[in-house]
Amino acid sequence: MLMAKAVLSIAANSGSPAFAALIWWLVPFFAVFGAIVYVTWVAKFKDKYANETNRSVTKFQSFQDSFRDDATPDS
Secondary structure: OHHHHHHHHHHHHHOOHHHHHHHHHHHHHHHHHHHHHHHHHHHHHHHHHHHHHHHHHHHHHHHHHOOOOOOOOOO
């Protein structure tokens, strides 16, 4: 956000309408591009991280179960 403000202030102070217009087109373009890359990355790796999380939770539950006494009911 700070970077965008700095670039926009440079564009405003440069006095060149063409440069200001270029900045006003580039900032949203890179924002949309970054969002698309992020969504693609999340969609690609979502299942991998979900599987690792489930595996970790299952291991932790079995670890907890190892301390439980079978003779006493859960309460």
